[in-house]
Amino acid sequence: MEKRKVRFFNTTGPCNPNDHYMLPPEERLVGAQLHRYIGDKLYWVLHAPRQTGKTTFLQSWMRQINVGDDVVACYVSVETCQGVPEAERAIPAMCDAIRRWSAQFGLPVPVVGSETPFAALNSILSNWAELLAPKSLIVLFDEVDVLQGEALISFLRQLRDGFANRGIGKFPVSIALVGMRDLKDYITATKGGIPPNPGSPFNIKEDSATLSNFRKEDIARLFAQRTEETGQQITREALEYVYDQSRGQPWIVNSLLQRATMRVLDVDSRDTVTVEHIREAREQMVLARETHLDALAYRLEDLRIRKVMESLITGEPDPLMAQGEPFRLCLDLGLVTIEKGTPGVANPIYREVIAREITYSTQLAIPAPEWRWEKPDGTLDMDALLKAFQDFW
Ligand SMILES: Nc1ncnc2c1ncn2[C@@H]1O[C@H](COP(=O)(O)OP(=O)(O)OP(=O)(O)O)[C@@H](O)[C@H]1O
Ligand SMILES: [Mg+2]
Incomplete structure (x- = not known):
């Protein structure tokens, strides 16, 4: 009997319903x-x-x-x-x-x-x-x-x-x-x-x-398509974590689910996806810096954008910043969102990628960096990072 084709979570360009799980x-x-x-x-x-x-x-x-x-x-x-x-x-x-x-x-x-x-x-x-x-x-x-x-x-x-x-x-x-x-x-x-x-x-x-970005229930609906096709399940906690880390940004959602189901777990595995699998996928994703994340990080070469993002990451935004063209550009790019009147980096993953990028180039600019910004488990140490910024500026 012919093997039924299994679709996948797409991270490379537009989705099509024959190959990819997708929402209408x-x-x-x-x-x-x-x-x-x-x-x-x-x-x-x-x-x-x-x-x-x-x-x-x-x-x-x-x-x-x-x-x-x-x-x-x-x-x-x-x-x-x-x-x-x-x-x-x-x-x-x-x-x-x-x-x-x-x-x-x-x-x-x-x-x-x-x-x-x-x-x-x-x-x-x-x-x-x-x-x-x-x-x-x-x-x-x-x-x-x-x-x-x-x-x-x-x-x-x-x-x-x-x-x-x-x-x-x-x-x-x-x-x-x-x-x-x-x-x-x-x-x-x-x-x-x-x-x-x-x-x-x-x-x-x-x-x-x-x-709009995906809502929590959209992410559940997206994964439900895989469950229907393959029987593979995902825990509620894992779905919550996907939402928390992505804030529903569609590419990030797909990337986390794709890595979890095709790299962290074996592509043919039907084990239930847990929060640990998503955490591992998240780590891989930040380190691999796929095209989309790389393109966003590249935007920081524009010093006006970099300034906006730096001030949001260090928590010291200039009150007039929101009126400027660079801030609007950051909003349009999706780097920044405004929640309840307060601007912030759009999601924890962008935040980490941008912080790493800024820190890396700042590190290059400092003669002999003594500080460490990575925890032993490879995740970003935000306290060390903020201290590094303060010392530098
Ligand atoms: N309807 C959908 N259902 C599920 N995922 C989607 C859907 N639409 C987009 N995505 C996710 O978003 C990614 C980007 O999709 P697409 O290329 O259509 O976006 P775009 O806004 O045109 O991007 P760009 O700004 O780079 O032109 C896809 O690879 C997929 O991960
Ligand atoms: Mg496009």
């Missing part, structure tokens, strides 16, 4: 009115911190929409425009991305009918809508936060120019702009900190939605 992505949206975006022809923003499930949601929603006959949705990532602030280079790269994604999903590939990059995006989107008529076109732009400067302004201006004329055969009826920041904040950043006024020509978005 659209349930996780906060503030979205999905049913209106297509019918009422609206443009909207989805913004949420890193590794929370934006792409997973977009790809799942796209599949749902495309089951019907009247509408075609296409996912387009603009990540190739990263670090390209000039519209002359970024807009053609965006047009290439549209053509590539369109081909990948088996849709007609549109052409650019404009010589100038300042109209090329508008032109390719119009042609795309024309090719797909009599169906309405929906475009889901992902990774929009990589756009910057003039490239971002030209991108928005060309969408705005098509917006008034949107419709079947003319221009995408609905567009989602997806990244870690709200549209207003991109524009503010581009204009050197000056927020756009409410009558701004870029005001085409109807709604801003976000994604």
Whole structure:
């Protein structure tokens, strides 16, 4: 008899229901009115911190929409425009991305009918809508936060120019702009900190939605899928510990459960997962510093971000800090959350990874470090760490 395929907890990119245990992505949206975006022809923003499930949601929603006959949705990532602030280079790269994604999903590939990059995006989107008529076109732009400067302004201006004329055969009826920041904040950043006024020509978005972290019961539901498939159980205490350490951050939850079930326990083991297994998984995860944790730690090379995180870790936040752009960026990235009015590092695992990173580089800056910040069991000694900070500053 053919062996039934067992899914796993995913930590590398978007989830898909054939391979991964996953929660219904659209349930996780906060503030979205999905049913209106297509019918009422609206443009909207989805913004949420890193590794929370934006792409997973977009790809799942796209599949749902495309089951019907009247509408075609296409996912387009603009990540190739990263670090390209000039519209002359970024807009053609965006047009290439549209053509590539369109081909990948088996849709007609549109052409650019404009010589100038300042109209090329508008032109390719119009042609795309024309090719797909009599169906309405929906475009889901992902990774929009990589756009910057003039490239971002030209991108928005060309969408705005098509917006008034949107419709079947003319221009995408609905567009989602997806990244870690709200549209207003991109524009503010581009204009050197000056927020756009409410009558701004870029005001085409109807709604801003976000994604929530998992609640405790979501983590239990996620593991229940494994129990159903394999019979493996997890203790209540272990689930509580996963929540406490992750505060429901989706990637961390998956990473802890994946390590516990595939590394700490043998991949074929059906032993009940206990809090000790999760603790071991946690230790491995912090030391291994997988891509997501590494990328967050890398952000500390931006000294403005580092300052915010240092002050939160040492418990000496500057009262004016919360008003600054670096603080907003830390919130957008998901490094910081505000609970009951008090900002703090988003979860104990980020806290440890960031503290280790800061301490490590601080250690390099001190001529002869005498202090130790690691306990004999390898965990972080917070008291030693705080003392190290105080001595250093
Ligand atoms: N619906 C879901 N159910 C379970 N886990 C999920 C779900 N969506 C996302 N995740 C977890 O979050 C991780 C990141 O998912 P995804 O790539 O969709 O996020 P993202 O917000 O697009 O990330 P980035 O900010 O890097 O673009 C997945 O690898 C998985 O661990
Ligand atoms: Mg993504």
